[in-house]
Amino acid sequence: MHTPVLQLAGVHKTFRLGQHIVPALRGVDLSLARxxxxxxxxxxxxxxxxxxxxxxxxxxxxAGQVLLQSRPVQALSEHEATRLRRDTIGFVFQGFNLVPVMTVFDNVDYPLFIAGVPVAERRRRVGAMLEAVGLAAHARHRPDALSGGQRQRVAIARALVKQPALVLADEPTANLDSHTASQVLDLMREQGHAQGAAFLLATHDARLQQRCDRVLHLRDGCIENTPAVLEAAA
Incomplete structure (x- = not known):
């Protein structure tokens, strides 16, 4: 058995709103495999x-325990947490979060630059990733010259170029038409499997849910019992 990439055990989180304490998570357990x-x-x-x-x-x-690649994260210093996040986790945001004044190449290159990867290695990895997501011809374009689906592919390439163990995505198919959403999902699955990355996707999109290995349903901060594996759509 491979060690899970991410494990949450009995995780609780509350927020204070004025005089009120609002529970956000109440005893969440989750395990995510490579x-x-x-x-x-x-x-x-x-x-x-x-x-x-x-x-x-x-x-x-x-409260509770969070392990990332078997490493407990609660006791990490801010610097250690920042470094682990930088080296281990990729993020895909609903709004893409691309830097508008940077080219596609530079947006994808940025995480490697921050991580101190040598220039020659950065160029090789960015070029290969843009080829993999079908955007090599757009490397020198800026984000405002791209379609929504192309920008989401840039965001996915940026998340995956540093070869993370875990990719977190917040509504990655929101505002995409069905054809583009299907392409984005295929891309995430293909590249995730190629790199062995685990994906945790927050979504309302039934199209995405049907393509995932598992679906967990949260309500009032608790995970409800749901089928572990989705049947393929008829």
């Missing part, structure tokens, strides 16, 4: 974003 694509569903306010933030080392759990 190469697995897991969809996290639930209504707005159910705790999906909070769970992604905790998995991504952006926020800390109030």
């Amino acid at each position: 190469g697995e694509m897991l969809a996290l569903t639930g209504p707005s306010g159910s705790g999906k974003s909070t769970l992604l933030h905790i998995a991504g080392l952006i926020e800390q759990a109030d």
Whole structure:
């Protein structure tokens, strides 16, 4: 058995709003394997974003245990958490979060630049990743010259170019038409399997849910019992 990429055990998180304490997560357990694509569903306010933030080392759990590649993260210093996040986790955002004044190449290159990867290695990896996502011909374009689907592919390339163990995506197919959404999902699965990355996707999109290995449903900060594996769409 391979060690899970991500493990959450009994995770709790609350927020204070004025005089009120609002529970965001209440005893969440989750295990995510290498190469697995897991969809996290639930209504707005159910705790999906909070769970992604905790998995991504952006926020800390109030209680429970979080392990990333078997490493407990609660006791990490801010510097250690930042370095682990930089080296281990890729993020795909609903709004793409591309730098508008940078070219496609430079947007994908940026995480490698921050990580101190040598120039020649950066060029090789960025070129290969843009080829893999079908955007090599657009390397010198800026994001505003691309379609929504192309920009999402740039975001996926940026997340995967540093070869992360874990990719976190928040509504990655929102505002994409069915054909483009299908292409984006195929790309994530293909590249995820090629690199052995695990994907945790927060989504309301039924198209995405049907293509994932598992679906977990959050409600009021708790994971409800759902079928572990989705049947393929008829």
